[in-house]
Amino acid sequence: MIRPDAPVLLDIRDLQARVEDKAILKGVNLTVRAGEIHAVMGRNGSGKSTLSKVLAGHPAYTVTGGSVSYRGENLLELDPEQRARIGVFLGFQYPVEIPGVSNLEFLRVATNARRAERGQEELDTFAFEDLVHERLKVVQMDPAFLDRSVNEGFSGGEKKRNEILQMALLEPLVAILDETDSGLDIDALRIVAGGVNQLANADNATLLITHYQRLLDAITPDYVHVMAAGRILRTGGKELALELEQRGYDWVDEELAAREVDR
């Protein structure tokens, strides 16, 4: 929901970043206020995924210019774990498996790290089990998943639901979901979208990185941004997503070319 006087949670100004020696982000500008849902769409290679990783602090990416402030604080100078603790959440496109580390234990440690940051009491094993069983309902996951190693042997859909479960436990203020819908069948998509909608409220914001319009049928965005060549090319409402669906991305190339000419 758009409220012009809602607090700014994320303010990205002219963000530039590279991976190894390749420049990927070439000046991204984006402002996200509390209560909003933003969709970032674009072709492969447009920089959408890079944006999400840079915001989360992935070590493989180097910021070469611009700034990102989170609730007024410089986000870029914080370690990934600190960013997570203060409420920035990245839902991975390909959540990695971590054999030997129990899912339950991992969720408990992560939850407590966030709680500690917010000045809340840390939960012991029993209290946490109660909490997690309640949150499992958000993603309709079987408690049996808690006893397994993190993401080990999970199907694509189960991994994505595990991501949303983490969101439900960590209660981030800015949730960046990187192609959360990729690899999901209709039912899994419905559950994931349902979870995201349930968790969205007036105080937090969601950034959906997506390729396809169909996720946006289930989660209504307030803003849709089209990314190309490391920049946001155009911003619109949810109709923009429908337009992309119908027209495809070719017009983007034309627009990019036009802009080059203007220079």
Add this chain to the structure above:
Amino acid sequence: MSSPQAVGDLVSQPYKYGFVTDIETEKIAKGLSEDVVRLISSKKEEPDFLLQFRLRAYRQWLQMREPDWAALGYPPIDYQDIIYYAAPKQQAKKASLDEVDPKLLETFDKLGIPLSEQKRLSNVAVDAVFDSVSIATTYKEKLAEHGVIFCSISEAVKEHPELIERYLGTVVASNDNYFAALNSAVFSDGSFVFIPKGVECPMELSTYFRINSGDTGQFERTLIVAEEGASVSYLEGCTAPMFDTNQLHAAVVELVALDDAAIKYSTVQNWYAGDEHGVGGIYNFVTKRGQCRGDRSKISWTQVETGSAITWKYPSCVLQGADSVGEFYSVALTNNRQQADTGTKMIHVGPRSRSTIVSKGISAGHSANSYRGLVQIGPKAVGARNYSQCDSMLIGDQAAANTYPYIRSQQPQASVEHEASTCRISEDQLFYLQSRGIGFEEAVSMMVSGFCRDVFNQLPMEFAAEADKLLALKLEGSVG
């Protein structure tokens, strides 16, 4: 790694046991000869049978060649450049701990092993060995009330020579291997444990080995005997100062379990491992073997090896008794330039004997970590069963892990199962945990703990937590 700064910030914690105690030590000249062997025996006032034991071993050693089949590399050891006897200059072992040189007590205090009456651990009896000489043994009287003998080998030789004569060298023969022969000739001290029939030892027993001198070799000898129906849990801990030369530690441990007896032997080894360039560090060449002589007897080895420049040891079980059980649980961690060639031998002789092997190797830095194991099933071991699981974890991309499992079976009605796996700590896994608010060190620790859980669960409770922390400490700065 999170960032180059984070790597720098994670200062490799200095080996906190690296200090040297300034104390007067009596040492003999370097070099080994029959005269040196006689000198050692006379300094310890040993009976003739033991002198002969040493001399026989020494002569055997002269005929033997140092083995070179292990996946280890090290410069040749000059056996004449080692001092074979060093002892802190205090006379006889003190009747009361108050008479022990305070500097020695302070040393053990600093190591977290307080010996004085007020501060000692209440449920663990400790034999403190400083430079291969036993300094003090706590709770001796209390244990004696149960008939349990727990003292240094040197003392046992004087007070229970018949037991020493009966059991010493019967599990590991002097000529078993090069280092066992050397040890049998020049061993200085170690622990002796004897649990009489039917007694469940009322306390954990522990020996703490502290090396202090830089140019001496360390040749401890430990002997544990559990008579029929007896049981004991024993823990061995070890640390050494940081010298930039290598020191040889060639120990021998013998365990004997009679009918229905059980011996649990745990080791947390944290010898100085050398610096990050591989300079200095202990050579840990050890022969450890247990004989399940009796029916339904059980011997369990649990080891956490985190130190030493080189670790070369195969704690083994000879399963002679019918229905006897042998177990080996091991975590071997190597970092920087450490090398390890370690594993176990389970020799099944008796029918329905069972063995379990769980080995976890963690290789980081530029280290090399090898598991070498033998499961041997003899013709009489009808119904014998073995289960082996060898897992390797690689940290970073410069470390190496190898597995050399040997299976020899002469009994068609026996079952042998072997599983192996390899995994890595990847940057992606670390980032995943960090992106959930889990700090870098805790993330590495979680992954390593998960990997080692099966083994740590076997350690006595107090030491399981220590082992977790020790591993986390040893791995600092190793990822990325």
